Amino acid sequence: MRLFRLVAGCLLIAAAGFAQAADAPVFDAAQTRRILSHGPWPPEMVADRSNRLSGRPEAIRLGAVLFGDTRLSGNGAISCQSCHQPQHGWSEARARSEGLQRLDRNAPGLLNARLQRWFGWDGANDSLWAASIRPILAHTEMGGSAAATAQLLRNDPPLACLARHVDPAAAAMEDADLLVLAAKAMAAFQETLVSPRTAFDDFRDALAASDRIAMTRYPAAAQRGLALFTGRGQCGTCHSGPNFSNGEFHDTGLPFFIGDAGQPPGTPRRVDPGRHGGIAQVKVNPFNLLGRYNDDPSSPAAIPIRHVVQLHRNWGEFKVPGLRNLIATAPYMHDGSKADLHAVIRHYSDLDEDRLHADGEAILKPLNLGDAEMADLLAFLESLSGPEDSAARYQALRAEAARVCP
Ligand code: HEC
Ligand code: HEC
Secondary structure (H helix, E strand, C coil): CHHHHHHHHHHHHHHHHCHHHCCCCCCCHHHHHHHHCCCCCCCCCCCCCCCCCCCCHHHHHHHHHHHCCHHHCCCCCCCHHHHCEHHHCCECCCCCCECCCECCCCCCCCCCHHHCCCECCCCCECCHHHHHHHHHHCCCCCCCCHHHHHHHHHHCHHHHHHHHHHCCCHHHCCHHHHHHHHHHHHHHHHCCCCCCCCHHHHHHHHHHCCCHHHHCCCCHHHHHHHHHHHCCCCHHHCCCCCCCCCCCEECCCCCCECCCCCCCCCCCCCECCEHHHHHHHHHHCCCCCCCCCCCCCCCHHHHHHHHCCCCHHHCCEEECCCCCCHHHCCCECCCCCECCHHHHHHHHHHCCHHHCCCCCCCCCCCCCCCHHHHHHHHHHHHCCCCCCCHHHHHHHHHHHHHHHCC
16 A cells, blocks of 8 residues: 555656646657657758858848849839748738739748758749749749849949949849849848747757656647657658758649639639649759859759659649748748648648549548647647747848948
8 A cells, every 4th residue: 555655656746747748749769750850950051052142241231132122123113022021931921922913823931941952832943043033034023134133233323332242343244144143142141031949949959858858848739749740640751851841842632723713704724733844944944053153063952953854743743841930921832722720731631632643642641630630730830930030130131231332
């Protein structure tokens, strides 16, 4: 009897010590390994060798100014910031972007953009700087030109001054080279947009250090959601690594047709080819990493474009987005068709298997999640967000530029 009381007492003390974790899951060795693979965070800052301006403060400053400059557009009214708004995690609240025309896709957030291998939902660009040229030239987006961008950098006194600080020879460059300079400066600026550490990262590091007390600070619901994410949900197969993306393209069973609400009845329906079209575009893009604007052709960044081939299965595939700081970037998916994270989770729960490629995503099955499981998964996804100050740093950079080159 006394022994029983002693054991019960010890159990009670142990239970009190981990009270918060009482309904938290226990992670086995395989799951622990998977969880640890989603860190550490933040990642090391590695310069982009294809961009000689990467990491250079003068370029970052010029890039921040250009990012908000509507004069890069044909009608003088649209800047990058029109669609990539700092207060929305550098994306926007609209489902589908509107430039000079309505686009088929949602503007992705730009936090952690530098960690990607392909840019755009279809990967039609293979560098951050080429992805920054695309919207300027696209007649549906900003409708600008190399000539107009070059004129601006040569003739606008503050911009010419900022460009001179980046490269003393800027004013004498050809139009295309100045366009590339502008895009590389904007890329250097976008490279500084990194999402903050989060509650998940604290948990992940506590798990790595076997610090059980610190682990209990991570809410049990988020822990259960994490167990689903790395376990039965198999989400981490595609959403892998510290940025929760394998950098590749998959079909997740969204409708092929572009939703054209508000179109007159009888308007022919269009299909978004996704990655299939993206591969065709990146191969012929004069600004790809095989072209003469790559500042380091030996950089490993140029390997993917050399080897990518277009396959039938690429139809309707889209890039796996990272999952950090999603809290600010609603709506979700390439077409902005999911208004909130709950709707995304319901999509994976109710997945239409008939819509999935026959040869494609054997990983995805309808998960048939209960309400409590959906709430857990949501708690986990929300724990990948934290307060961040990139909007304030953007304003500070622009103010600094105005001081240096009034
Ligand atoms: C009219 C709205 C609009 C404007 C203006 C715009 N973008 Fe975008 N941006 C988008 C959309 C939509 C996508 C997705 C494109 C796709 O998948 O084809 C995108 C994609 C990107 C990407 C790729 C991100 C990723 O995660 O793959 C980058 C980088 C980017 N834009 C930077 C810029 C810069 C720099 C400018 C200004 C020069 C700019 N954008 C102007 C709407 C816009
Ligand atoms: C087969 C690979 C794959 C698996 C498995 C997968 N995803 Fe995705 N996920 C994607 C792709 C691809 C997209 C973009 C789809 C699109 O827009 O067409 C996406 C989009 C998302 C988005 C929207 C992000 C944004 O910025 O719009 C969230 C959230 C998400 N997935 C969470 C999950 C969760 C939670 C699971 C597990 C239940 C999961 N994913 C499993 C590939 C996958």
